Each structure stands twice: as structure tokens, then as C-alpha cells.
Amino acid sequence: MNMSAVQLFPALADSSFAIRHSSFPLAVGFITPAFAIAGVLLVAIPIAIHLLNRRRFKTIDWAAMQFLLAAMRKNRRRVQFEQWILLATRCALIALAGLALARPLGCDGSKLASLVGAGSAAVHVIVIDNSYPMAYEAGRADAPTQLDQARKLAGEIVSRLQSGGDSVVLITAGAPARFVIAKPSYDLQAVVDAINRVPQAYTGADLSGALTLAQQVAVEEVNQPSRVLHIITDASTSAWRGNDAASIEAIGPQLASRYRVRTYNLSTPDQSNNAVLDVAPVAGLVRTRFANDFRATARAYGATVESSLVWKIGDETLPQTSSSTLTTQSLPVTQSNVQLRTGGPAVMSVSLAAQDKLPIDNTRYRTVDVAAEMKVLLVEGRRGTSPLDGSAAFLELALAPPASSGATPGVRTTTSYIKPERISDIELSSRVLGDYRAIMISDVAQISAPVAEQLEKYVRQGGTVVWFMGEQVQRESYNTTLVPRGLLPGPLTQRQTSTGYTFAFNPSGNNHPLLGAFANSENSGLSTAQVFTYWQISPKEDLKIERVLSFSGTQSPGDVAVSVQALGDGRVVFFASTADAEWTNLPAKPAYVALIHEIVAGTVAGTERWMNRTVGQRIDIPSGVILNGAPVVRAQQSGANTPADIPLEQITRADGTRVWSSAPIDKPGVYNVISGERSIPVSVNLPTDSADVRPLNNDAVRAALGNIDIEATGAELPAVADASPQGNDFGWSVMTIVLILLGVECFLAMRFSHERVA
Numbered sequence: 001m002n003m004s005a006v007q008l009f010p011a012l013a014d015s016s017f018a019i020r021h022s023s024f025p026l027a028v029g030f031i032t033p034a035f036a037i038a039g040v041l042l043v044a045i046p047i048a049i050h051l052l053n054r055r056r057f058k059t060i061d062w063a064a065m066q067f068l069l070a071a072m073r074k075n076r077r078r079v080q081f082e083q084w085i086l087l088a089t090r091c092a093l094i095a096l097a098g099l100a101l102a103r104p105l106g107c108d109g110s111k112l113a114s115l116v117g118a119g120s121a122a123v124h125v126i127v128i129d130n131s132y133p134m135a136y137e138a139g140r141a142d143a144p145t146q147l148d149q150a151r152k153l154a155g156e157i158v159s160r161l162q163s164g165g166d167s168v169v170l171i172t173a174g175a176p177a178r179f180v181i182a183k184p185s186y187d188l189q190a191v192v193d194a195i196n197r198v199p200q201a202y203t204g205a206d207l208s209g210a211l212t213l214a215q216q217v218a219v220e221e222v223n224q225p226s227r228v229l230h231i232i233t234d235a236s237t238s239a240w241r242g243n244d245a246a247s248i249e250a251i252g253p254q255l256a257s258r259y260r261v262r263t264y265n266l267s268t269p270d271q272s273n274n275a276v277l278d279v280a281p282v283a284g285l286v287r288t289r290f291a292n293d294f295r296a297t298a299r300a301y302g303a304t305v306e307s308s309l310v311w312k313i314g315d316e317t318l319p320q321t322s323s324s325t326l327t328t329q330s331l332p333v334t335q336s337n338v339q340l341r342t343g344g345p346a347v348m349s350v351s352l353a354a355q356d357k358l359p360i361d362n363t364r365y366r367t368v369d370v371a372a373e374m375k376v377l378l379v380e381g382r383r384g385t386s387p388l389d390g391s392a393a394f395l396e397l398a399l400a401p402p403a404s405s406g407a408t409p410g411v412r413t414t415t416s417y418i419k420p421e422r423i424s425d426i427e428l429s430s431r432v433l434g435d436y437r438a439i440m441i442s443d444v445a446q447i448s449a450p451v452a453e454q455l456e457k458y459v460r461q462g463g464t465v466v467w468f469m470g471e472q473v474q475r476e477s478y479n480t481t482l483v484p485r486g487l488l489p490g491p492l493t494q495r496q497t498s499t500g501y502t503f504a505f506n507p508s509g510n511n512h513p514l515l516g517a518f519a520n521s522e523n524s525g526l527s528t529a530q531v532f533t534y535w536q537i538s539p540k541e542d543l544k545i546e547r548v549l550s551f552s553g554t555q556s557p558g559d560v561a562v563s564v565q566a567l568g569d570g571r572v573v574f575f576a577s578t579a580d581a582e583w584t585n586l587p588a589k590p591a592y593v594a595l596i597h598e599i600v601a602g603t604v605a606g607t608e609r610w611m612n613r614t615v616g617q618r619i620d621i622p623s624g625v626i627l628n629g630a631p632v633v634r635a636q637q638s639g640a641n642t643p644a645d646i647p648l649e650q651i652t653r654a655d656g657t658r659v660w661s662s663a664p665i666d667k668p669g670v671y672n673v674i675s676g677e678r679s680i681p682v683s684v685n686l687p688t689d690s691a692d693v694r695p696l697n698n699d700a701v702r703a704a705l706g707n708i709d710i711e712a713t714g715a716e717l718p719a720v721a722d723a724s725p726q727g728n729d730f731g732w733s734v735m736t737i738v739l740i741l742l743g744v745e746c747f748l749a750m751r752f753s754h755e756r757v758a
Contacts, residue, residue, distance in 0.1 A: 047091065121165040122226035123184050125214045125259070126154050129233045130174040130198055131205035132615075132686055133693045136234065137357040138268055140715075146266050147200050149715055150232045153264055154195045156717050157230055158188050169217050170194055173233075174201030175616065175687075177209030184221060202360070202615045202667050204690035205239035208247035211255060218258035229259035233701075235267045237301075238692040240704040252705030262711045263702075267695030272302020274326055275361040275691035276309075279350045282334065283516075285601035286346075286368040287417050291337040296350040296364070298333070300326035301692040307354035311335050313346055320353070328692075343372025345611060347670055347681045361691055365670055365683035367611035371417055376600065377436040378422040381444035381472045391443035391470055394580045394587045396420045398596040418600065433458040434624050437604050442579040443470025446477035456485040460568025461624040461657060462610075464603045467572070468579035469535045483540075486567045489560065489574050490539040496559070500530035503561055504552035512548045514564065514602040517594050525589025533583040534561070534576035548599075551576075564603060568657075569610070569622060571603040613684045615668055621648070621660040628676025633662050636670045636681075646671075 134147040143149035158168060167184030168191045171177060180194050214229055221227065233239065240248065255261055275298065282293040296309055305326050311318035321333050340346065351363040376399060380392035388394070400416040423431070425444040429451050433439065439458070441447075447455070459465055465487065479491040505511065505526045507518060518524045531551065536559050539545045548562040563574045577584045586592050610622055619633055633646035648660040665671065665684045673680040696704065698712035 121162070122228055123167050123169065123217070123221050123224045124157070124161060124228045124230060125169045125171065125217050126157065126195075126230045127171045127173055127207075127210045127214060127232065128154055128195070128198055129205050129207070129210075129239065130172045130201045131239065131690060132174075132200075132202045132360060133205070133236050133238065133273070133358065133690055134174075134234055135200055135358060135360055136271065136273070136693060138266070138271075139357075145200075146234045147198070149266050150264075151195055151198060153232055153266075153715065153717065154230070155192050158191050158195065160717070161188055163188055169214075170198075171210050171213050172198055172201070173205050173207050173210035173239075175203040175206035175209070177206040177213055179213060184217075184224075202686060204242070204687045205233075205236070206244070207233070207239055208244035208251065211248065211251045215251060215254055215258070218255070227259045229255060229261045230264065231262070232264045233266065234271075234693065235265045235696045235701055236271075236690075236693040237696060238690045240696055240701060242689055245704065248704055249706045252708045255705075256708035256710075260711070261705070261708060262713065263698065264713055264715065265695070265698055265701065266715045267693075269695070270303070271693050271695045272300065272356070273358045273361070273691055273693040274298065274300045274305050274307065274352055274354060274356045275358075276350050276352060276364040277688045277691065278332075279348060279364050279366045281366075281368055283598075283601050285604055286340065286370050287601075288340050288343055288370060288372045289415075289417060292340065294335045294338060294348060294366075295332045296335070297330070298326055298350075298352060299328055299330045299691070301328055302694050305354050305356070307352050309333055309335075310351045310353055312349045312351075313338065313340070323353075340370045343370045345369050345608070345680050347683060349670075358693065360668070361686050364685055365612075365668075367608055367670075367681050367683045369608040369611070371437075371604075374418050374437045374600075374604065375435060376418055376420045377431060377433075377439045378420050379425055379428050379439065379441045379444060380422060381425045381442065381470065383424055390422065391468070391578070391580055391582075392422050392440065394592075395440055395442060395468075395596065396422050398587075398593045399600070401593065418597075429454075433463065434461070436463070437607070438464040438466065438600055440466040440468070440579070442468040443472050443582075445472040446474045447481050449481050452481040452485055452487065455487055456567070457657070458624075459487070459570035459572060461622050462569040462607050463624070464571045464573065464600070466575070466599065466603075468575045468577070470578045470582065473535065475535075486543060486565075487572055488537070489543060489545045489563045489565055489572070490537045493536045493538050495533060496536050497533045500532055501534070501551045502530060503527065504550045504558075512546065514548050514598050515595075517598050518591060524591040524594070525586075526591045526595070529584065529586040529589045529591070531561070531577045531584040531586070533578075534559070537574070537576065539563070548573075562599075564599075573599055573603055611680065611682045613665060613682060614687055615666060615684060616664050616687075617684075618664055619646075619648070619662040619671070619673065619682055621673060623657050623659055625680075626678075627660075628678055631660055631673050631675040633665075633682070634672050634674055635667075636672060 128147075128150050130147055130150070134145065134150065136146045137144055138146055138149065140149055143152050154170075161168070164186065166188070167186050168181065168188065169184055170180040170191060172180055180198065181191060185191055211231075218227055277297045277299060279294060279296040282295050286292050294311070296311075298307070298309060306323050307326055308323040309321045311321070318335060318338060321335060324330070324333070345367055348366045348368060349363060350366075355362065378392040378395055378399075380390045382389075382391040384390055399418045399420045421436075425441075428441075429448070433454060439455070455465055467488065473492070475492045478488060482488045483491050503526055505515070505518070507521050507524070507527065511519065515526075518526055526549075534551070539560060543565050545560070546564045547560055548564055551559045551561050559576070560574070561576050565572050565574075577586070579587075581587050586595075610620055613619055621627070621631060631648055633648060646662050646665070648662045650658055651661045652658055668684050668686050671682045671684060673682055698710075701712065702708065702710050
């Protein structure tokens with residue numbers, strides 16, 4: 001049976017902190033009321049023994065006893081009085097022992113509290129934000145960073161608690177929020193040691209998760225009528241007004257109903273931060289022998305700053321971009337015409353020339369997989385006697401145009417980085433698909449189930465498949481084998497034929513990123529190309545199809561002409577018409593070659609996705625990556641707190657593929673996946689949504705918590721400690737009385753056992 005202070009005193013039921021606000025001379029509740037009830041019930045034991053002892057003996061008169069009975073009658077009243085004293089002492093001893101174990105609580109204002117000097121008793125839940133913005137250098141001599149000050153402040157809070165009465169739960173708010181001490185601990189020195197070991201995390205703040213854990217503690221410790229929640233935070237905008245703002249506001253009133261909430265705002269008035277938020281190639285694919293453009297975004301939160309960007313590829317410094325004034329709305333900066341001499345993974349880094357008080361986010365990394373030679377498999381369902389008769393012949397010319405000069409007679413040469421290989425559809429099943437970065441299938445009649453299964457696995461592991469329709473395509477075969485596997489954007493419905501459809505393309509409009517090369521180009525031919533026949537599809541809503549081009553014909557406006565969709569780590573591209581001139585005159589337009597290259601460059605870039613991670617994510621090596629042995633992950637620059645090697649283990653994904661996976665990476669930087677002689681760089685960056693360290697004032701923090709009643713203070717504790725809610729623990733005082741009564745009982749039992757005969 002559980003009884004709270006409110007249950008014992010119904011007059012206090014109008015407030016969850018009735019004990020704290022009580023003005024009654026004595027208001028008492030119990031932490032563990034069951035012990036008090038048990039003590040009262042056990043009082044019956046000595047009474048029962050007393051009664052049984054009186055009835056246990058049969059009286060037999062014999063001669064010598066007559067003299068003793070005469071003496072006993074003379075002293076009967078005194079003996080009865082002594083027995084009643086001994087019985088009362090024993091009953092009080094049992095009742096008070098139960099009361100002591102129940103740990104009664106009384107309000108601070110009670111006279112009993114002042115008379116007995118009872119100590120405070122409460123559960124203190126301390127939430128420390130240790131997210132990466134807490135590495136901000138605030139300039140305090142004894143606490144260089146905000147996290148250092150948070151540890152110091154939490155230690156001072158614990159030092160003011162009552163040993164043996166108060167208990168502490170410790171939670172960190174760096175994502176994901178977690179318990180450091182999950183169950184209330186009365187070992188305050190152990191709590192201080194745990195506080196001093198709270199690590200600097202490099203993830204964002206998960207205040208919503210931390211407050212949810214605090215709410216969980218309140219539910220589990222429902223018998224503790226006194227609870228205090230301490231929130232130690234830098235009050236940054238990103239932490240309190242980020243994606244979890246609604247959750248924080250919703251949980252605030254729930255916490256206020258169970259806790260006395262205190263916030264500690266560590267921020268400084270001039271707190272600001274500059275950060276590099278993103279760096280990426282403008283085009284999807286980075287190639288050798290081509291001019292590549294990269295784009296970076298840097299912004300300032302708080303005071304604006306004049307700064308330039310320092311660009312590097314590996315150890316090679318690129319030309320520095322011109323200085324600009326960084327604000328919260330700064331536009332991306334482009335580094336143009338970057339020439340890369342060798343293929344394979346390379347790391348691009350961008351740093352701010354101007355430093356600030358949170359330098360950890362002044363640099364951002366990007367691993368790019370530079371294509372020196374990209375193998376593309378062309379599968380044609382229709383072949384002919386001449387080189388241009390095959391259904392994939394125009395694709396081969398577009399991907400690798402012949403060299404204009406210097407060619408050896410009879411030998412086809414090209415300067416393209418793409419190396420196409422053209423085969424018939426019956427040869428597809430014998431190819432190792434993982435050897436190719438993309439597979440283009442043109443006018444193939446049907447795909448068998450085993451081949452479709454191989455294609456699905458290939459795409460899920462990061463490959464790209466491009467479909468072109470044609471006369472030989474069999475609708476039922478495609479709908480049966482390809483659509484269920486996600487290899488088409490939807491089922492083929494019917495063929496549409498007319499005198500000529502056109503593409504809904506506006507050179508100056510808002511087009512798909514794959515058409516970026518045609519922006520403001522009026523004479524590309526995309527808007528004038530005609531399509532005479534195409535396969536109409538019914539896109540599946542669950543596949544999240546991206547329309548690259550649609551038809552604008554009068555009969556079927558809005559039908560999909562070109563689409564792209566994700567499948568696992570790869571991409572599926574669909575062309576509703578043919579790759580050659582059988583159904584369309586697009587191959588004769590200037591846009592054809594550029595369009596095919598942009599499709600390839602924009603969809604094949606998925607191979608480097610696994611090489612770019614965010615702190616807290618795992619490094620998962622796709623099964624298509626060639627390894628020379630069991631891999632390990634090693635930081636390029638190992639610090640004192642960075643392990644030299646991070647082991648990986650093989651796991652099976654939900655789709656059945658096997659990958660090598662590491663533990664979550666907990667620090668930003670460049671890591672190398674090492675397998676034998678091979679080393680693959682992986683970039684690990686900070687989250688982009690936590691750079692805004694502009695501080696909120698205490699009123700804004702209160703509003704973020706749902707306008708609840710909070711006790712707000714700064715980075716220092718008040719001179720007079722008031723660490724516990726008003727509620728005093730009389731348990732030790734009652735136990736002292738129990739020990740005294742125990743001694744009295746022993747004395748009385750010994751004293752009264754020696755009968756005196758007058």
C-alpha cells in the first residue's frame with residue numbers, strides 16, 4: 001500500500017508541492033509509507049505475547065507458595081505498573097522502527113523540523129548539455145569551455161546536497177540523450193566523479209530526449225514527494241528552437257507537475273559562431289580531365305565576420321576564394337575549374353580563414369570518388385549488321401564520341417572518361433554487374449526473373465540502371481518481373497503514338513537538377529525535340545519518383561518522359577521512348593549527348609555516399625566495394641582520445657545484403673578504411689543544424705518549456721544554497737529515538753526481572 005503526503009493530508013491536495021508550500025505547523029508524508037504501516041501492525045506482537053504470558057501457567061497452591069503469594073499481593077500494583085511500562089516501551093520501539101524505515105518528511109516551516117533538525121531529502125535530476133556547441137570557449141579562467149563550466153556547476157550543486165538524504169540522477173543531453181546514473185544514487189562522491197567524466201560529445205543537443213528521460217525518473221520515483229530538475233545549458237538557439245522545439249514545449253508542463261525546475265544559463269551576451277555547413281561538387285560526378293566545380297556554404301550566427309574560405313584537395317591548397325561578409329543568410333561560394341589528375345577517392349576540405357570561439361565547426365570535409373575511367377554496360381535488344389543498327393548504338397556514340405583527330409585507321413578512339421561496352425541481351429546474365437558503374441538497357445523484350453534479381457541487388461548496392469523503351473518491350477514481362485522489385489517507376493499501361501509529342505521544358509524555369517546544364521540555353525533542342533511513340537506508365541506513389549522531364553502533348557499531357565528514383569544505395573532511370581531515332585528525333589538534337597552525360601554523371605555518384613558520414617553514424621562498407629582482407633577504420637590524425645583502430649564487423653541488412661559496419665563514429669575528421677594495401681578515406685562531419693549558438697535569455701527558455709514556473713539562474717550558484725525543495729527527512733531522527741528506546745527497554749527488562757519480596 002503506497003501513501004503520499006497528499007493522501008495523508010487531503011487539505012494539501014491542491015498542489016503537487018503541498019509540502020513545500022505548506023504553512024501548517026506540522027505536515028508529514030513518507031518516502032516509503034509501507035514501513036510505517038507495518039510498524040503499526042507489528043505493535044500487536046508484544047501485546048499478544050503479554051496476554052499469552054498471563055494465561056500460560058496453571059496455578060497450583062502448595063504450602064511454601066502461600067508466603068510468596070502474600071508478598072506478591074502486597075506488591076501487585078507496583079509489578080503491574082512495571083509490566084505496563086515495559087509493554088509500552090516495546091510497542092513504541094517497534095512502531096518507531098517502522099516509522100524510521102518509512103522516512104517521514106515534514107515541511108521546512110514545521111516546528112518539528114526546527115526542533116529535531118531533520119535533513120533535506122529529495123531526488124535531484126541533473127541534465128548536462130554536452131553537445132558540440134558546449135565546446136564554446138567562454139573565456140573563464142577556471143573553466144575554458146562551456147562544458148567545463150557545466151561540470152563545475154553540477155559538482156557544486158551536488159556538494160550542497162544532504163549526504164544520506166538526497167539522491168542524484170545524472171543525464172547528458174548530447175544526442176542521443178542518455179543516463180549516466182539511471183537510478184537515484186546516495187553516494188554523492190561517486191556522482192561528482194561521474195560528473196567530472198562527462199565527455200565532450202560532437203553531436204547536436206537532444207534536449208527533448210533528455211527531458212523525456214527526466215520524466216521517466218519522476219514516474220519511477222513516484223513515492224518521492226520531493227524532486228528537483230536541474231537543466232544546465234548554453235541556452236543556444238539551435239538547442240531550444242531547433243527541430244525538437246515542439247517536443248520540448250509539450251513536455252515542459254508535464255515536468256513542472258512533478259518537479260521543481262531550475263535552469264542554469266551558461267551563455268555569454270556576445271556569444272556567436274561561424275561555421276562551414278556544407279561542401280559538395282556542383283555536378284554529381286567528379287571527373288579527371290574535366291573542369292569540376294565545388295560549392296561550399298559558410299555562415300555566421302551572431303556577430304557578422306569578414307572571412308575567406310581555404311580550399312584543399314588532399315594536401316594541395318586551391319586558390320583562395322575572395323573574402324565576404326558572413327551572415328545567417330550567406331549564399332554558397334563556388335570554387336570553379338578544379339582539375340583532378342588521378343581517379344579514385346579524394347578528400348576536399350573547406351576551412352574558414354577567420355577563427356572564432358568554437359573552432360571545431362570551422363572546417364568541413366567531403367570525400368569525392370573521382371572518375372578517371374567509368375565502365376558502362378550497354379545492353380541492346382535489337383542488333384543489326386551495321387554499327388548503327390543496334391538499339392544502343394546511339395548511346396555508345398553519345399557516351400564516348402570518337403576522337404576528331406589523331407585516330408588510327410580502323411581503330412575507334414575516344415577522349416571520354418566513359419568506357420562503354422555494348423552486348424546483346426542474351427549476354428547479360430553472364431556479366432559480373434559489379435564491374436560496371438552503370439547499366440543501360442535499350443529495347444530489350446523481356447528480363448528473366450534471375451536477371452531481374454541480379455539487377456535489383458546491383459542497384460541496391462549503389463549501381464545505376466537506365467531503361468529505354470522500344471518496339472520489342474513486352475509489357476507483361478516488365479510489369480511482372482521489374483515493377484515488384486522497384487526496377488521501374490510503375491507498371492507500363494499502354495503505348496501512346498501521335499504525330500509528335502514534345503518535352504515540357506522551359507530553359508529559364510525551375511527544372512530538375514539533372515537538367516542544370518540546359519539552364520538558360522534556348523537552342524539546346526530539348527524544347528523542340530519530338531517523340532512519336534512512348535510507353536505510358538502509372539507511377540507508384542510509394543517509390544517517390546522524381547520527374548526529370550514530362551510530355552506536353554495535347555493527347556496525354558503530363559505523362560512521364562524521363563524519371564529517376566532511389567532503390568537502396570543506387571538509382572533507377574526510366575526513358576519512356578527509345579535511345580535511338582526509331583521513336584524520337586532527340587538523338588539528332590545537340591542536347592542528346594549532353595543529356596545522356598548529365599544523366600550518368602548525376603545518378604552514378606552514389607558510390608561515394610558511404611564515404612561521407614555525420615558524427616554518430618556508422619561507417620557501412622557496401623558489399624560492392626573490393627576489399628583485400630578484413631578492414632579496419634583508422635583516424636588520419638590520431639589524438640589522445642581517438643582510438644588508433646576502430647574494428648568493423650559484418651552485418652546483414654534488412655534487404656539481405658552483407659556489409660562491413662563500424663561502431664558509431666564519435667568525433668569529426670577524416671578516417672581511412674584500410675584493407676590490405678588499399679586505403680579509402682571517409683569524411684565524418686558535425687551535424688549542420690547545431691551551429692547557431694546565439695543565446696536565449698531566461699524568459700525565452702521559460703517560453704520554450706511551455707511558460708512553466710522555473711527558477712532561473714546563470715553560470716554561478718547563488719551565495720546561499722537552497723539546493724533541496726522544502727521537505728525534511730526525519731528518518732535519522734526517529735532512528736535515534738529508536739536506539740535510545742532500545743537501550744531503555746534492555747535496562748527495564750533487566751531491572752524488572754529481579755523480583756523483590758518485601
